Amino acid sequence: MDIKKLIRPELVTMKSYAPIEPTEVLSRRAELPVDKVVKLDGNENPYGCSPRVYQALAAYPYYHNYPDPEQRELRKALEEYTGLGRRHIVCGMGSDELIDLVLRLFLEPGEEVINCPPTFGMYPFSTDICGGRIVDVPRTEDFALDVSSMKKGLTRQTKVIFVASPNNPTGNSSTKKEIMELIDTGKIVVVDEAYFEFSNATVADSVPSYPNLVVLRTFSKWAGLAGLRIGYGFFPVDAADYLMKIKPPYNINAAAQAAVLASLADMEYLRANVARIVAERQRLFGKLKELDWLKPYPSQANFILCSLSYSLPCHSEGAKRPKNLAKEIWQGLRKKGIFVRYFDTPRLKNCLRISVGRPEDTDALIEALKTLPVIATLSEAKKKQSRDERKAK
Ligand SMILES: Cc1ncc(COP(=O)(O)O)c(C=O)c1O
Numbered sequence: 001m002d003i004k005k006l007i008r009p010e011l012v013t014m015k016s017y018a019p020i021e022p023t024e025v026l027s028r029r030a031e032l033p034v035d036k037v038v039k040l041d042g043n044e045n046p047y048g049c050s051p052r053v054y055q056a057l058a059a060y061p062y063y064h065n066y067p068d069p070e071q072r073e074l075r076k077a078l079e080e081y082t083g084l085g086r087r088h089i090v091c092g093m094g095s096d097e098l099i100d101l102v103l104r105l106f107l108e109p110g111e112e113v114i115n116c117p118p119t120f121g122m123y124p125f126s127t128d129i130c131g132g133r134i135v136d137v138p139r140t141e142d143f144a145l146d147v148s149s150m151k152k153g154l155t156r157q158t159k160v161i162f163v164a165s166p167n168n169p170t171g172n173s174s175t176k177k178e179i180m181e182l183i184d185t186g187k188i189v190v191v192d193e194a195y196f197e198f199s200n201a202t203v204a205d206s207v208p209s210y211p212n213l214v215v216l217r218t219f220s221k222w223a224g225l226a227g228l229r230i231g232y233g234f235f236p237v238d239a240a241d242y243l244m245k246i247k248p249p250y251n252i253n254a255a256a257q258a259a260v261l262a263s264l265a266d267m268e269y270l271r272a273n274v275a276r277i278v279a280e281r282q283r284l285f286g287k288l289k290e291l292d293w294l295k296p297y298p299s300q301a302n303f304i305l306c307s308l309s310y311s312l313p314c315h316s317e318g319a320k321r322p323k324n325l326a327k328e329i330w331q332g333l334r335k336k337g338i339f340v341r342y343f344d345t346p347r348l349k350n351c352l353r354i355s356v357g358r359p360e361d362t363d364a365l366i367e368a369l370k371t372l373p374v375i376a377t378l379s380e381a382k383k384k385q386s387r388d389e390r391k392a393k
Pocket of ligand 1: 042093094095096097099120164167168194205217218220226229230231358
């Protein structure tokens, strides 16, 4: 029996999501002890979670019982943290699950979803799985939303528009004006604020005023809980009620709930870590900018996208041009135990995304970048090229 014949045909051919790997796997790949791995590929929190999370997890007495399907304590604590009423709030197994649930709620087979690449890969992934159709409206040269093209791309079949703000992997935020223009189209607008705590820009306060605005957040980044999988969203109250109806009843496990409650009771500690990451983002940006062959893009998140600048001789005639330099750099860093993100797409082929780590991670990264053999060879070629040009004059 060929099982493929029984699977939905569009799922047989759909593109897989390219996930990152955990530290233990990376340490085996790099043949380095875990504590020598510099993990800058997942936009995770280099300072981990609050120490109170470990205490709460050790002390929690009810792992043998199912968790609360109504998420009562969580929604109450999130109301206090965010200032938005609990009836607007639904928690998911990471914001990944909420992306999926929103599409399950609104999308009928064949309906369209507006996606603005380069952006987070889960929007097309979940759209495919939900039987929808992705309509890509690429961002502009500087990665801003192309709002007029987005509006032109709308049809009667369009149901949902996804906007990550700050956007992953480009780091820039959308303006409130742009979001409002999209809300005015009447389509469901999902603003994914996974990196909100690093940017402090939000449209969440508008959720109670619009029946078609959804805002998603997560504990994975600022609170260091990526491994426990918990996020939340703000929804119009009716939509929140339907989401509560269709979500898997026990989607938030007891450990994730205990961890979130402990985190929200330790805000001073977590906010201090966010401040350290934001300060390090600034320092990393400056260090990357000093390398004349890299162009970092300003970021409001906990990562920086860089493109390879065209001052490298690999872009000029005559010099030996590596087929895919960004990939070579990515591989060269991996050999040194430094993991960053490379995207194999036409628009990002020339780019690397680097998560903001601790100061020592920045130092190790910059040192490694400066000493990569491929860069040394190209720098030599560049010097020679300049000498030859001077001679020719
Ligand atoms: C824009 C964006 N949204 C959502 C997520 C997923 O977050 P979670 O860990 O809560 O599923 C990420 C993770 O990288 C992201 O970059």
